[in-house]
Amino acid sequence: MAFRFIHTADWQVGKPFGNVAGDSGAELRTQRIRTVQRIAELAAERQVDAVLVAGDAFDSNEVSERTILRTVEALKPFGGTWVFLPGNHDAALAHSVWTRARNMGLPPNIVIADRPEPLTLCDGRATILPAPLRRRREVTDQTDWFDAATSPDGSCRIGLAHGSVANRLPGKGDAANEIRDDRAERARLCYLALGDWHGALRIAPRTWYAGAPEPDRHKANQSGHVHVVDIDAPGAPERIATMAVGHYAWVQLEIELLGRCDKALEALEGIAQDHRTCVVSLHLKGSLSLAERHRLEAELARWEARVHHLEVDMAALLDDPTPDDLDALDTSGFVRLAVERLKARAQDLADPECESARTALRMVYLDHLRIAGWQGS
Template sequence: MAFRFLHTADWQIGKPFGNVPGDAGAELRAQRIATIGTIARLAATRGVDAVLVAGDAFDSNEVQDRTILRTLDALKPFSGRWIFLPGNHDAALAHSVWSRMRQMGLEANITIADKPVPIEGWDGRAVVLPGPLSRRRESLDQTEWFDAAATPEGAIRVGLAHGSVANRLPGVAEASNEIPETRAQTAGLAYLALGDWHGSLKIAPKTWYSGTPETDRHRANSSGLVHIVDLDGPDAPERVETVPVGHYQWHQLEAQLLDGTCQAALEALSSIESEAARRVVSLTLRGGVSLAERYRLGTELSSWQHRFHHLDIDDAGLFEEPTEDDLDALDSSGFVRLAVDRLKAQAGNPSNPAAASARVALRMMYVDHMSGT
């Protein structure tokens, strides 16, 4: 009577990653499809009865046909049942990614759950109750029909939905397409498989978000996972195994430079040096450094940018504090030293509107000097 399935969601195939330019962004887009292949192989290896995709398989209904075809190819290692639920990014509109998929001709093992009707199979062991979205934001609860849905006697009831669980999601979550926190109990579900929140999370009794299988943002929310779910019967407690499948690791680092050196920044980057090519990093710098250390920092960051998959640097909170050694290195006398002294005086006066420009000018002079230009 047992039922084993893989729960995943929020693939968002075709996500543009506009903030990651060039090859790095293209590789992030390609990896999302490659990770689907990893999921398919995992499903085959673990012998699941089905893969349930709880919405937002695609980033929009406007993805290119070649993206759809590449995604369908990635599913092939698992020949069992795939059930796709339209979410808010890929809602079941009259003309949608789902209507285009049907026109392409679907394999028999792929089910598009775009109607609120029970999905049966598995020799009567289980029934999936889908709550598809037909627009980006639904005003009515798409899971309400679960409560009265007729299913075979003794079948395990599994809900499949996409949205925000009322009163439960963290305050930073976007509250849309609301789902009651008691839906699993009122509908007699053994498990409610959800999408929309991008991290793995048990949000209410028998109610789980699987999160996105390929991390796509700098947020500590247990992403890059899928769930292998075992249900031993309609009333048995769910057994959920979280399995890592993501390739890229996203990190948000902050470094406070308090001793006039850039050492804290370099130590923060060194802490994630292992498998650097898989890491997407956001580094925020604050504090003050000498001109010599600022020059060293620029050289080191340039090296790290080549080693990481992508490194984004926010140094708006970083300022230069020229030392006497810095100024002596620029010039010991004459007109240049006079200009340097004036810039230093301007840079050290926070009330001076030209302070920021003076700091930039000092830095540029130092870089030119060190470069021999």
């Protein structure tokens, strides 16, 4: 019996984005609700049987009632079944976001899978085997019970879990809440729908991460998507359509500058996505003259208005004052003598105060430009 569903996870609605201040942070928070609505609209467009949310629909169990209500409202474009699995951020504690949601009153098409027991959907066409987390970190594999779970003949067995597939995640993936990499085979699953890894990824046979539908970090891991999954019959290979639903693009740039700042400005200009939707992290290293540093800072101030959010790290970008920089100060007497001493220390890499001297020179230079600007106005 065929079954079509959307596999999604890691919405983390209510994420505070404390490092993004003001309106920019507020828009990131609001967009997560809009993206949930986009998933609901996609579910209706693709005429799926259900939407399976593999954990962390909410960022924490302490999200506001308003956030819960707005999330439920965003689900309305799709009137089919929604199955929500508690993850590590919204674990099924005695008092949780899920108990609060139930107390508010939920529509009958919203199912909270907070118990490890089979859920039969669509008159037996699918059996969902959920592995809810009841604490942030479980010490045993919560999918163990799948192997012996029963399901109606001809029903598509679909596992729903949140955690790390043992020894399979790229790089240094978190090993919390481990899941066997052969669980789909051992439990005779047509598909194992996973959450926790924030990128779309096939991690093992019939085993997929959906990734976060709305990106929230500077990592190139295929976030911003959901999977539309077709299972034609038990034992048939899954057919996956990975659909983009995310709005914001989190872009990370690492640039080395040698004397001029053009390379950094060209990298910003070369961002392929709509600049207004970009959350940019710019890491700069190398060295610039004081004049080029001043130019860079002025250009970055303009870029702050062009992108959604710009975070700049210049800790590894050194000041390298040129003779022209120092001549531009046009000082005499005691100030000139102090500048010459700072210059000497700034150029002496063996001097422990070298970096402090460079910073002081830059401050003198910028103060001079400000004073010159006032006098010229």
